[in-house]
Amino acid sequence: MLSPEGERVARPDYDGYVADLTPESLRGLYRDMVLTRRFDGEATQLQRQGELGLWASLLGQEAAQIGSGRALRDDDYVFPTYREHGVAWCRGVDPVNLLGMFRGVNNGGWDPNSNNFHLYTIVIGSQTLHATGYAMGVAKDGADSSVIAYFGDGASSQGDVAESFTFSAVYNAPVVFFCQNNQWAISEPTERQTRVPLYQRARGYGFPGVRVDGNDVLACLAVTRAALEHTRGGAGPMLVEAFTYRMGAHTTSDDPTKYRSEEEREAWGAKDPILRLRRHLEREGYADDAFFAALEEESEALGRRVRDAVRSMPDPDPMAVFDHVYADGSAQVDEERKEFAAYQASFEDAPAHAEGGN
Structure with missing residues (x-):
């Protein structure tokens, strides 16, 4: 729906799902991505300075997370992995609260039921089972809310994910499985994990799957809205594969230069999701220099707040x-x-x- 140059591309099958977007809401999506990236970069630097034990960066995956996160209703429930900082932002979780576990001062940092955003799950793939069970309960309660489970391409190889696909299909559970395929399960490329595109796996379990450009925030918003509508309508689960790229390391303990080329990273850098939307805003005259300058100030203020808050976290008993x-x-x-x-x-x-x- 947005080319890398920021040009709007018509998609009749999904255009209706973003027909309500105004210049103000487009600026809001851009702000979400910029501030999420700023927070993420600050957390990475804090880990390098010894303030955090570990950090999993989302660099490059902002569109997938903000687009899908803004598609959710307040009564929907989110089951994340450990990298969904942008989705947490959309759910109103204070970014500082994401850092307590990585600093070792708590086991989570927020009440999941306050924002319908579950605690981060470090065990790979297990949150898909949690989401499926919760969605089965939603269906039995007769509610029209939906559940979304985030996981990566590496987690798609876990037995937990296969089991969640089976149970959700059999019980017609209202759950969207949102796979951020960033193409690297630590050092293992996707082509060594599957013989077919990941979204096609849904077909074997009896529910639909779709691949979306994970670097296009409008496409991610539209496709996730459509998927949530599908599950709310009682049609059972759906799989969304957001095809994106992890621009940084898997975590701060990883060195991606050991297993992938700089040429590959540069090629994906040209598809940067934030730059793509900025070009669209500028092309259409939806944002001016004053907007970008004010956002830069807000970004720096967020960075300072996060630094000060992390360094002042009290040690646990x-x-x-x-x-x-x-x-x-x-x-x-x-x-x-x-x-x-x-x-x-x-x-x-x-x-x-x-x-x-x-």
Whole structure:
């Protein structure tokens, strides 16, 4: 629907799903992507500075996440992986709250039910089963809301995803499976994971699948709205494959230069989702220099807020790791708590080294 040069392309089968977009809402989509990228870049730098233990960047996948995230209704429920920072932004989750787990100060950072946005899931693919079960409950309750499960091309090879496809199809669950195919499962390319395009896998389970340009925010918005409408209508699940590209590393512990070429990255850089929409805004006269300048200031302010907030996060109580393990307690956990408390106390009781000593 948007070419890399920012030209609007007619798609009669999906144009109706974005017919309500105004210049203001297009500027809003652009703002969403810019601020999400700014936050993501700040988090990467914080990890490099030792403030976070790890970070999974979404660089290059902003259109897939903002487009699909803005297609959701408030009563829809989201089950993310660990990279859906843009979707979290659309759901109103404070970006700072995404960082607590990666700093090691909490196990999540937000109440999932406050924004209908589940906690990040580190285990690859398991959230698709959570989403399927939740969607089965939605159907039994007779609600017209939908569920969306995010996962990557690598996760599509997991048995959990295959099981979720089976259960959702059999129970006609209102769930959209949104696969961000960024073409690299860490160092494994997609062609070594599947013989067919990922969206075609849905056919074997008895529900439709569609591939969308994951670097086109309008196309992602339109296709996700259509998919959600399909599931709300009682037609069962649907698979969306957003064909995009991971511009950065899998996580900050990864070095993509070891397994992919710079030429490939540069080719995808020309399809940058933010630049694509900016060109469209400029081409149509929907945004001026003042808008872009104000957004740059807002972006820098967000970066400063995130930096200050992360560095001021209080350390957790070391003993809290033993809380809430079992609802009714456990003799083994009690013993482990006692041993760890004694270990912690040993540092407090140790005599201080004499000045100049070893």
